[in-house]
Amino acid sequence: MSEIQIIPQPVSVKPTDGHFTLTPEAVIVAPGAAERTGQQLAAALAPATGFWLPVQASSSLTAGRIDLALDDALSGLGLEGYRLTVAPERVEIRAAGEAGLFYGMQSLLQLFPPEVFRAAPLGDTTWNAPCVEIEDMPRFGWRGAHLDVARHFMPKSFVLKFIDLLALHKLNSFHWHLTEDQGWRIEIKRYPRLTEVGAWRKETLVGHWSRNQKERRYDGVKHGGFYTQDDVREVVAYAAARHVNVVPEIEMPGHAQAAIAAYPELGNTGKPVEVAREWGVIEEVFNVEESTIQFMQGVMDEVLALFPSEFIHVGGDEVPKVYWQKSPAMQARIRELGLKDEDELQSYFIRQMDVYLTERGRRLIGWDEILEGGLAPNATVMSWRGEAGGIAAATAGHDVVMAPNTYTYLDYAQSQDSANEPLGIGNYLPLETVYGYEPIPPALSADAARAGHVLGAQAQLWSEYLPTPRSVEYMAFPRLSALAEVVWTPAERKDYGDFLGRLPEHLARLAALDVNYRKP
Numbered sequence: 001m002s003e004i005q006i007i008p009q010p011v012s013v014k015p016t017d018g019h020f021t022l023t024p025e026a027v028i029v030a031p032g033a034a035e036r037t038g039q040q041l042a043a044a045l046a047p048a049t050g051f052w053l054p055v056q057a058s059s060s061l062t063a064g065r066i067d068l069a070l071d072d073a074l075s076g077l078g079l080e081g082y083r084l085t086v087a088p089e090r091v092e093i094r095a096a097g098e099a100g101l102f103y104g105m106q107s108l109l110q111l112f113p114p115e116v117f118r119a120a121p122l123g124d125t126t127w128n129a130p131c132v133e134i135e136d137m138p139r140f141g142w143r144g145a146h147l148d149v150a151r152h153f154m155p156k157s158f159v160l161k162f163i164d165l166l167a168l169h170k171l172n173s174f175h176w177h178l179t180e181d182q183g184w185r186i187e188i189k190r191y192p193r194l195t196e197v198g199a200w201r202k203e204t205l206v207g208h209w210s211r212n213q214k215e216r217r218y219d220g221v222k223h224g225g226f227y228t229q230d231d232v233r234e235v236v237a238y239a240a241a242r243h244v245n246v247v248p249e250i251e252m253p254g255h256a257q258a259a260i261a262a263y264p265e266l267g268n269t270g271k272p273v274e275v276a277r278e279w280g281v282i283e284e285v286f287n288v289e290e291s292t293i294q295f296m297q298g299v300m301d302e303v304l305a306l307f308p309s310e311f312i313h314v315g316g317d318e319v320p321k322v323y324w325q326k327s328p329a330m331q332a333r334i335r336e337l338g339l340k341d342e343d344e345l346q347s348y349f350i351r352q353m354d355v356y357l358t359e360r361g362r363r364l365i366g367w368d369e370i371l372e373g374g375l376a377p378n379a380t381v382m383s384w385r386g387e388a389g390g391i392a393a394a395t396a397g398h399d400v401v402m403a404p405n406t407y408t409y410l411d412y413a414q415s416q417d418s419a420n421e422p423l424g425i426g427n428y429l430p431l432e433t434v435y436g437y438e439p440i441p442p443a444l445s446a447d448a449a450r451a452g453h454v455l456g457a458q459a460q461l462w463s464e465y466l467p468t469p470r471s472v473e474y475m476a477f478p479r480l481s482a483l484a485e486v487v488w489t490p491a492e493r494k495d496y497g498d499f500l501g502r503l504p505e506h507l508a509r510l511a512a513l514d515v516n517y518r519k520p
């Protein structure tokens, strides 16, 4: 077994002889714009080693140094690629961009013993890294994970830990699912009831939903929480320092009952509704009045001020049409706008958001239902009901992020032995299936332009059955480690057996980081 067990597998790994041994006398040499990553490396090494290594612009040392340098000569590896050389006297990371230096640092950390991820020294570790030459760059630009903090609120401390875990895996996109029927989780100053009312539900369904209302049981425990705008700024900045972009999702026109509970005029009946206590596809959806579109654009004004992300997610999934069919106002709206049906009414809603976002230099992204009734001109599609939506959108010249449920829904069970798994949403998605996912489907692979519309892929962590950070970690790992290899590693370098060989060392890293992974 090679000593070099990096996840995700780099493009090229050439082991050489010997070890670099880190000692308290080492220095980090990081001139100019490399300094920030140099400081991050010093901070990453300090807790577990107890060594507070100085970060300097230059050094006359000939041994015991770690050099970080920005180098345009490596621009062929892109801004996220890097070259990492470990020799007995010296470690060197070179990259054309800061993100590349950061990823070189992640690979270097994984060359040291897993104890390097602990929060304090154990006292008896020799900090050896095997000598090697690594050249590396990601396969896809969108390497993501989604987290639903709406079905169950996740504390900010866990959101920050989750971002650290993305960075460890060289993932660069955090899709923050902030609004749902069961809770609205982001402070919007113009509409305070969204969190005063919408962030709290009276209680939560126990177990699985039953068609028979009499069989449904609730826990009687108030649940909720939200992120203040300062919390959001902190999370976004924390992620940015780790080269992770935060894509906020504000659901519309469906999955909106919490917002309608706060502002009943956004709904179709004018009657008060509660923040939902149970899961599923709920018929209560926003109406498509101009005032509602303006309300959501008012929400977006604050969202755009908080999130620098080019992509803004507007949901768009699972919009039952029954309330619009029954509503005289919505039927009049369809006629007034010259639309054919309720699908076109939904498309109209999304198009208004597309215009709004495009005018502000942003790009709309939504779940694949936004294809129904006609795709908005500048929209990017996140394909979750398999790949069909993604293939259709890419064929029509739109960008796509692959998120098919059968490969990337990490809330699905990891084993068919349900007696020994936590209560879940059902379905079965083993580690090997996640690992085997190929984001470019055969229908697109023959045409480079179409294939190029696939920006990448991401994992989904829906939290109906994931009530705590521990349960999120259990479902996420090690499958998210497998997904990291799907989106980073060249297809021809992927090898499930080899991945399993590297996994025990990686699980030791996750254990050091107190991640509640599932033993494979």
Ligand code: ACM
Binding pocket: 317, 318, 367, 384
């Ligand atoms: C989804 O799973 N409704 C996107």
